[in-house]
Amino acid sequence: MNLWPEASDRLVDQLEEQLKPKRFLHVLGVLHTALGLAASHGVPPEPVAWAALLHDMCKSVNKRELLRMIERDGERMPPEDLEFPGIWHGWAAAGEARRCWGIRDEQILEAVRHHSTGHPGHGVLGRILVLADHLEPNRNSAAQRRPILERAHRDLDAALAEVLESKIFHMRAKDQPVHPRALMTLASLQTVAKEA
Amino acid sequence: MTIRNSTETKVRIVARAADDLKAEDVLVLDVRGICTFTDFFLIASAGSRNQFRAILREIRSRLSEGGFTPPRAEDEDSGRWVVLDLGDVVVHLFDPRARAHYNLEALWGDAHSVDTASFLTA
Ligand SMILES: [Fe+2]
Ligand SMILES: [Fe+2]
Numbered sequence: 001m002n003l004w005p006e007a008s009d010r011l012v013d014q015l016e017e018q019l020k021p022k023r024f025l026h027v028l029g030v031l032h033t034a035l036g037l038a039a040s041h042g043v044p045p046e047p048v049a050w051a052a053l054l055h056d057m058c059k060s061v062n063k064r065e066l067l068r069m070i071e072r073d074g075e076r077m078p079p080e081d082l083e084f085p086g087i088w089h090g091w092a093a094a095g096e097a098r099r100c101w102g103i104r105d106e107q108i109l110e111a112v113r114h115h116s117t118g119h120p121g122h123g124v125l126g127r128i129l130v131l132a133d134h135l136e137p138n139r140n141s142a143a144q145r146r147p148i149l150e151r152a153h154r155d156l157d158a159a160l161a162e163v164l165e166s167k168i169f170h171m172r173a174k175d176q177p178v179h180p181r182a183l184m185t186l187a188s189l190q191t192v193a194k195e196a
Numbered sequence: 197m198t199i200r201n202s203t204e205t206k207v208r209i210v211a212r213a214a215d216d217l218k219a220e221d222v223l224v225l226d227v228r229g230i231c232t233f234t235d236f237f238l239i240a241s242a243g244s245r246n247q248f249r250a251i252l253r254e255i256r257s258r259l260s261e262g263g264f265t266p267p268r269a270e271d272e273d274s275g276r277w278v279v280l281d282l283g284d285v286v287v288h289l290f291d292p293r294a295r296a297h298y299n300l301e302a303l304w305g306d307a308h309s310v311d312t313a314s315f316l317t318a
Contacts, residue, residue: 078276078277079275079276079277080276080277080278120303165232165233168233169233172281172283177267177281178279178281180277180278180279180288183233183234183279183281183286184298184300184303186231186232186233187227187230187231187233187237187303188303190230190231190232191227191230191231191303191304194229194230
C-alpha cells in the first residue's frame with residue numbers, strides 16, 4: 001500500500017474517465033469531506049482517501065455486470081443484499097480495489113462495501129465514509145449541510161445516527177424498503193448512545 | 197405495558213403467526229426510548245427454507261386480514277434474514293445461523309425483552 005500518492009493519481013484519472021462528470025465531482029467532494037472529518041478525529045488520511053476514491057468506482061456499471069464482478073472477485077455478498085441492487089456497486093468496488101489496486105486493508109474494504117447502508121460493526125473509517133457520502137459539498141447547499149457537518153466534526157456517531165435516521169424516514173415515506181443493515185446500524189448507534 | 201393499540205395489535209398478529217407456524221425462539225424487544233425509528237423488534241428463527249417462506253407468507257396474510265398493509269416483499273428467497281419494516285414494529289426472521297451471526301439480542305441484552313407469551317394469549 002505504499003503506492004500513495006502516485007497510484008491515487010492514476011485512480012483519479014481513471015475515475016474521471018469512467019464516471020459521469022457529476023459522479024466524478026461527487027467522489028472528489030466525498031474525498032474533501034472525508035479528509036476533513038479524518039483530520040478532526042485523528043484518523044490517518046491515506047486509508048480514508050482510498051476509501052473515498054474507491055467507493056463509487058463501479059457506480060456506472062450495470063446490474064448484471066456488477067453481479068458478475070462480485071462473483072469473479074470472490075466478494076461474499078450476503079443473500080439479503082440481492083434484493084437491493086442499489087448497494088451492489090459497493091461490493092463490486094471492494095473487489096476491484098483488491099484486484100486492481102492491491103488494497104488489502106480490511107478497514108478500507110469494509111468501508112467501501114457498506115458505504116450505502118453503514119454497518120453495526122463499522123470502524124471509524126466506515127463511519128466517516130457514510131457521513132462524507134451524504135455531506136459532501138455537491139449534495140446540498142452549505143447552509144443545509146453546516147449544522148450536521150459541524151456535529152460530524154465533534155461527534156461522529158451522533159451525526160451518523162442523524163444521517164441514517166433521515167435516510168430511513170425518507171425511504172419509508174417513499175415506500176421503499178430499507179436495508180436491514182441500515183436499520184441495525186442506526187439501532188446499534190442509538191443503543192450505544194442511550195446506554196453510554 | 198402501555199402501547200399504542202395498533203402497535204400492540206401488530207406485535208400480537210406477527211407473534212402469533214410465527215408461533216403458530218412453529219418459529220423458534222420468538223422474541224419481542226421493547227426499544228421505545230432507545231430507537232427513534234421503531235418501538236418494537238420481533239425476532240424469530242425458521243429451521244428450514246420452506247418454513248421460512250411459510251412463516252413470512254402467514255405473517256403477511258394475517259397482517260392484511262388485520263387491516264395492515266404488509267411492507268413490500270424483499271428477499272424472501274434468501275431464507276437467511278428478512279426484515280419486515282412495519283414502522284412501529286420491525287420484524288426480523290432469521291435462519292438459526294444468521295441469527296447467531298448477527299446476534300441482535302446482544303445489542304440489548306435481557307433488559308428490553310418483553311414477555312412474548314403475553315402476546316400469544318388472548
Ligand atoms: Fe455509492
Ligand atoms: Fe457516493
